[in-house]
Amino acid sequence: MYIEELTLTNYRNYDKQKVVFDKKINVIIGENAQGKTNLMEAIYVLAFTKSHRTPRDKELIKWDAEYGKIEGRVLKRNQSIPLEVIFSNKGKKAKFNHIEQKRLSEYIGAMNVVMFAPEDLNLVKGSPQERRKFIDMEIGQTQPVYIYHLGQYQRILKERNALLKDLQRKPNADSTMLKVYTDQLIEHASIILERRFQFLQKLRKWAQPIHQGISRGNEQLNIDYDASIDVSEDVNSEKIRIVYEEHFNHIEQKEIDRGTTLVGPHRDDLIFYVNDKNVQTYGSQGQQRTTALSLKLAEIELIFEEVGEYPILLLDDVLSELDDYRQSHLLNTIQGKVQTFVTTTSIDGIAHETISEAEIFTIHEGQLVEER
Amino acid sequence: MYYPEPISKLVDSFTKLPGIGPKTAVRLAFFVLDMKEDDVLDFAKSLVNAKRELTHCSVCGHITDKDPCRICDDSDRDGSIICVVQDPRDVIAMEKMKDYRGKYHVLHGAISPMDGIGPEDINVPSLIERLKDEEVEELILATNPNVEGEATAMYISRLVKPSGIRITRIAHGLPVGGDLEYADEVTLSKALEGRRDL
Ligand SMILES: Nc1ncnc2c1ncn2[C@@H]1O[C@H](COP(=O)(O)OP(=O)(O)OP(=O)(O)O)[C@@H](O)[C@H]1O
Ligand SMILES: [Mg+2]
Ligand SMILES: [Zn+2]
Numbered sequence: 001m002y003i004e005e006l007t008l009t010n011y012r013n014y015d016k017q018k019v020v021f022d023k024k025i026n027v028i029i030g031e032n033a034q035g036k037t038n039l040m041e042a043i044y045v046l047a048f049t050k051s052h053r054t055p056r057d058k059e060l061i062k063w064d065a066e067y068g069k070i071e072g073r074v075l076k077r078n079q080s081i082p083l084e085v086i087f088s089n090k091g092k093k094a095k096f097n098h099i100e101q102k103r104l105s106e107y108i109g110a111m112n113v114v115m116f117a118p119e120d121l122n123l124v125k126g127s128p129q130e131r132r133k134f135i136d137m138e139i140g141q142t143q144p145v146y147i148y149h150l151g152q153y154q155r156i157l158k159e160r161n162a163l164l165k166d167l168q169r170k171p172n173a174d175s176t177m178l179k180v181y182t183d184q185l186i187e188h189a190s191i192i193l194e195r196r197f198q199f200l201q202k203l204r205k206w207a208q209p210i211h212q213g214i215s216r217g218n219e220q221l222n223i224d225y226d227a228s229i230d231v232s233e234d235v236n237s238e239k240i241r242i243v244y245e246e247h248f249n250h251i252e253q254k255e256i257d258r259g260t261t262l263v264g265p266h267r268d269d270l271i272f273y274v275n276d277k278n279v280q281t282y283g284s285q286g287q288q289r290t291t292a293l294s295l296k297l298a299e300i301e302l303i304f305e306e307v308g309e310y311p312i313l314l315l316d317d318v319l320s321e322l323d324d325y326r327q328s329h330l331l332n333t334i335q336g337k338v339q340t341f342v343t344t345t346s347i348d349g350i351a352h353e354t355i356s357e358a359e360i361f362t363i364h365e366g367q368l369v370e371e372r
Numbered sequence: 373m374y375y376p377e378p379i380s381k382l383v384d385s386f387t388k389l390p391g392i393g394p395k396t397a398v399r400l401a402f403f404v405l406d407m408k409e410d411d412v413l414d415f416a417k418s419l420v421n422a423k424r425e426l427t428h429c430s431v432c433g434h435i436t437d438k439d440p441c442r443i444c445d446d447s448d449r450d451g452s453i454i455c456v457v458q459d460p461r462d463v464i465a466m467e468k469m470k471d472y473r474g475k476y477h478v479l480h481g482a483i484s485p486m487d488g489i490g491p492e493d494i495n496v497p498s499l500i501e502r503l504k505d506e507e508v509e510e511l512i513l514a515t516n517p518n519v520e521g522e523a524t525a526m527y528i529s530r531l532v533k534p535s536g537i538r539i540t541r542i543a544h545g546l547p548v549g550g551d552l553e554y555a556d557e558v559t560l561s562k563a564l565e566g567r568r569d570l
Contacts, residue, residue, distance in 0.1 A: 155519040162485035180526040
């Protein structure tokens, strides 16, 4: 799939901008603070209705403007589909083929996007939350129903934690309501965990050979799912449910004492190993970077496997950061099949034949100009 | 912007209504100034009367001008079935469908520890009392199909189950008086799949 055109209105530092993109590689060159990341972000938001760098939608609206709008046409399965996301002080709206979609899970997945930016190193180095976000976003964009379960789970979790806080203060209170929330929580937790296990198996399958390729055969990548319950990865949600039930039963008092939910997908993590050593703890900068890159490239293949078309790849400021070997490995993998957006302050750092075929844009103060 | 005090007060009153921002409030206030005096008086009276003359039915909790309400008082209705809803508007919506001949119990909310609302803060205790006094065979739980509504239904179900009363759950498409938040919520598209036993 690819974006044919994009129109930004009062979005970040863009007043009004319409661009027609190349099917393959688009390079966006500009000095700092001209709007490169904003453009990448706009494409990301069109796919997810959320920014990758802020949870506050208001920041996306141009200062002093009443509303901000991103419109695009995506070619998918030989059909050109108009997509639209609008932000205003009343909230946001997402339209698929001009029809407003009331539910996030009905909109997401219309367009698949993989973004790789310098902060993606946090995937390996950062907090467990970053890794959970990675899994959730990736499963969500190929299985919208997952977003539904995740939303319900988070809502129940908040209620349950509030109740546990109450019970902590009044230890002799009736715990019927806690049992209700535990049941509800488990219902969604077991489906979330099942989907994560399935996702992980696919991720490994793709990431391992890719990592081996990038490391010239020197490194073997392994990924573990660190679950807060003891359950094997190949079981279904029914079995997972039973394990959760036993576990929650067992720790009820402890949860009341602590006033918070101690088990569940919101407590889980991923662990990456290179040659059997934990990369987060022991990996070098380069190994961490390679791991993040392998995961992102694996994601591209995984989406192709699930959706039948390659996603759109956004490379914000990373290409020039990679050494020549990694750079060409990346570009060789995507060459000719993945629509890719590359931002950079200078094209000098990128020496690859794909760039010679690319569409080049320059950007200055929120104005995009096509160079060739 | 400076307005004469009576107008400011009127604007301020309008902004207390849901969905009315300052701009709309100003527009409404100026509209009222242009209305005929009789119409304005009627309007003011209706507001006050709606508040003064309506109470909550002491049996079912529905809004009413006489107590017990017309539904509770109607001997043609089947008292062996009680439909539990969150909001008086749900009763009105159900009554429009004209299919249902049982009685109601209006909870006035749903349990939500996050908002500090426990079972005692809504009409759950009065429901339990009612089940002891009346000959009820079936309880239909028609709370909203969101997390809080589901949890409330499950809670009531746990309390009532030992009594042997049949408990069913009705799933409506969109919650009638419910809030449909854009981001995280998807209403279950189980609309009118009938009642399921809990
Ligand atoms: N809501 C907004 N309204 C107007 N301008 C904004 C808004 N949000 C951000 N900006 C401005 O957009 C400019 C460009 O930001 P952007 O992050 O896209 O730069 P960049 O080209 O990626 O730069 P760098 O090379 O440093 O990463 C910033 O100067 C910022 O002040
Ligand atoms: Mg940038
Ligand atoms: Zn009544």
